[in-house]
Amino acid sequence: MTFQPNNSAPPVTPASKELYSPSRPKERGWGNQHTPIVQAKSVTGSSLVVVISIMCFLASLTAGGVYLINQSAAAWTDNIASEVTVQISINRTENIEDKLSKISFFLTNQPGITGVRPLPLDESADLLEPWLGDGANLKDLPIPRLIAVELDRESKPNLDKLRSDIKKNFKNATLDDHRRWQSQIQTVTRSMALAGLAVLILVGLATTAVIVSATRSAMSSNREIVEVLHFVGATDRFIAREFERHFLSLGIRSGLVGATGSLIVFIFMPFFMRVLGGSNMTSAEVRRLLGTAALDLPGFILLGIVVVVIAALCMLTTRYGVYRILNSQHH
């Protein structure tokens, strides 16, 4: 029997087409494209994509939420720091409006003050309405009167001296520079940032654990391929790269899905709250807490960073995992 290679080749029919490599070159040029040595479907299944997408969604949501709260807190403290309030307790024997005018006049003539605005009684009553309700006739109550004092941001006055001058010159009048508030806001935002960081660390650890397990299973299902690669002289670095490129792609795809999901949540959060039964007050409160609850450019960049970190985590965990497994096989 003589060897006839052409006759022994089965014809290419549509049915057998899938048995032919998709990388068949056009004309004579191969280009520089390779069929992947390790197939994507043997490494990253759809369930893994779902899990990593959820991880990235949680990470983006946390990072974006902490960013918004920090932004709002910074805006609050900035506003509070540039404004102080003089509070005058009611004394039935005094003409309160007259006293308000005198204190306002005094304040206007102090250095470092750019604006003085005595709050009308209605406005002072409105401030108490969330706590006392609108049913009570607030104007009949001895509500302390307030003067909003705007400070010069460039050259602020000596608040301690101003406080003692007011105390000395006007009975029942005190200056509140909102230090307690500022300190509370800072404590709250710092706690939220720490909680967010803890969530991010947990998400990172969970992602790492999932990727380690997936790498182990991918190496196991591609054991023969790894053996052949070793036989033809592939280095561990080359083999690791064959795996990590799939996990990098998985990280980017899942990261984008997760980040987009969180973005949708940020955009529609006030709407969701109304749908879920919250009143308009709820969305107003969210606005008060998170500002407009809309991300600005640095916020978008932060979500982009989350995607990059998740993708890098997937890739580097795989590289380390492959090295570890290959190392254990060498010894």
Place this chain on the structure above:
Amino acid sequence: MIRLENVALRYGRGPEILRDVNFHLRPGSLHFLTGPSGSGKTSLLRLLFMSIQPTRGLIHLFGQNVTRITPSRRADLRRRIGIVFQDFRLLDHLSTWENVALPLRVTGKKPNDYQEDVTDLLQWVGLGERMYALSPVLSGGEKQRAAIARAVIGKPELLLADEPTGNVDPQMARRLLRLFIELNRLGTSVIIATHDHQLMQQFQAPRLELHDGRIHQVG
């Protein structure tokens, strides 16, 4: 080129497959490795290919002791060795062309750099029309030729072949042997493990005979 000193091999707690194996092969030599089934031919080739470690003794390849070697150094040395496995070890999802090109691909070269070489070699081994076929649709003989092409594409300094003509017809067997001899003339050392006495008679070459785990050089 190859030097084995008192090499022994056993798998786990089993009996010694090889014992007191001593031989020295010069660069550019061609040897047949013979012996009955189970005599340890494949194990000896695996030792030479550094896929297993000897239980005792020393193996020197290209002037280096390979019994203690780092993974990256082993990869470097393997690029200087071509191996043909009895069970071919082709990757099913790659075309014949890509399987043959694999040793060049792992060195980081681009397909354009070796396109002509791979295509010419596949034509030479009679797989010109099967270049784009995936491994599962190749016949046993075609797989064997693809495996041989993969082993020689990198112009190795040492070629190890385990029953390389077991699945091809006599004419193709002679043709492949001529390829090995041609490579040998170009300076490649060749060790061919085979049962094919007819072939050994046709191509006179020294033999390494394995009996009872020991090796005897003949010719």
